[in-house]
Amino acid sequence: MNRKLGLGCQLLGYSCWLDKRSANLAKIQPSAPSTYRTICRTICRTICRTRHRAIPAATAGLTLLEMLVAIVIGGILMAILAPAWLGWHADNRLATAQDEVFQAMRQTQNQALNTRQTWRVGFRQAAEYVEWSMFPAVSPADAQWQTLVAGVQIAPAETTLRQGTEMYFVEFNHKGHVTPPFGRISLSSHWSDRKRRCVFVSTLLGVLRKAADRACYR
Secondary structure, three states: OHHHHHHHHHHHHHHHHHOOOOOOHHHOOOOOOHHHHHHHHHHHHHHHHHHHOOOOOOOOOOOHHHHHHHHHHHHHHHHHHHHHHHHHHHHHHHHHHHHHHHHHHHHHHHHHHHHOOOEEEEEEEEOOEEEEEEEEOOOHHHOOOEEOOOOEEEOHHHOOOEEEOOEEEEEEOOOOOEOOOOEEEEEEEOOOOOOEEEEEEOOOOOOEEEEEHHHHHO
16 A cells, blocks of 8 residues: 555656646546545645745756766667767778779779870778879889778788789779789778678779679678
8 A cells, every 4th residue: 555655646746747837736636545645645735846946046957866867868879879870980981992992993094095004003001091002014113102081991801903012903904904813802991890892803804893792702
């Protein structure tokens, strides 16, 4: 019975708190007997008077319990949203890096056609960045390296391009054709090791194509 009384009082107190004017308290019809109803109504009125009393500016604010609840809710939301945000961020960076690799290869191919010379485009891992450069095949020392977007790295296990001194490269002859063997360069993210973006060099004519995730493991 005491347990029912406590629950009834809590419900009445909460209903009274929601209704600041509390003029309709008489309309609340708890299921408790008349004796307990009188006790609950007295407690309810006391709670209402306490809740609606003006709070001095010096003491106004959140209680410790309310602050703890807000912190817990914030932590739960962060735990739910953080993985999704990191996944989106990794996808965005990988897609940008893939586009940069594709454009670097295409630019080198056009340079070989325009100059009627053999050109190479090279890629290498330098600390936390991936660098690329295009240069004449006869003078690799003239390479001027540029960085891809931050947050990506070369995935060596899935990269099958030709390898030179500390770099992977693709070679285009004076007709813009690829010098075999063919292959791909695969990129992974610093934040998600499972995600992949790659660019394939697949034919003698220098056909380039993009792929993602599972296709980069084949």
